[in-house]
Amino acid sequence: MAQHNAPAAHGAHDSHDSHAGHDTHASFKSYAIGFILAVILTVIPFKLVMDGSMDKGTILWIILGMAAVQILVHLKYFLHLDTSSEQRSNVIALLFTALILVIVVAGSLWIMHNLNANMMVM
Structure with missing residues (x-):
């Protein structure tokens, strides 16, 4: 009976190994491209500010x-978010977080604006 289970277990590992070959994990090339793009997207604005022209x-x-472009670079090359079905829940969580941040920031600005307008009555 133990001999009968051994080939099935081996077959299960084979299918798992073929899934592990899917390109969801990071590689040195991916990190290097992301790093170079992040440096470029940082140096250009820094140079513009320092020149002041x-x-x-x-x-x-x-x-x-x-x-904004650098945020996309970080999401793709460092966090490895994409539109694949495996990443769908992560992307939805990210979008929900962005929605909550927009609501909090917009609400805070609206409240501060109304407080400023109402406190400056002469």
Whole structure:
């Protein structure tokens, strides 16, 4: 009876090994690409601020744009989030977190604006 279970156990490991070969885990190449992109997306705004040759409003928009791109780089290359079915629950959790943050920040700004408007009555 023990001999009958041995091939089945071996077959189970084979199917597990083929799943382990799926590209869900990080590689050195992935981390290196992410690191290089993150450095580039940090150095460019830093250089623009240090030069000071552009309009401050333009620099601010460039910094915000590069920050948004850098968030995407971190999500893809370091956190390995993508649109695959294995990552669906992680992506949903991330989107829910972003929604809660937007609600908290927008609500806080709205409250502070109304407090400022109501306290400045003369």
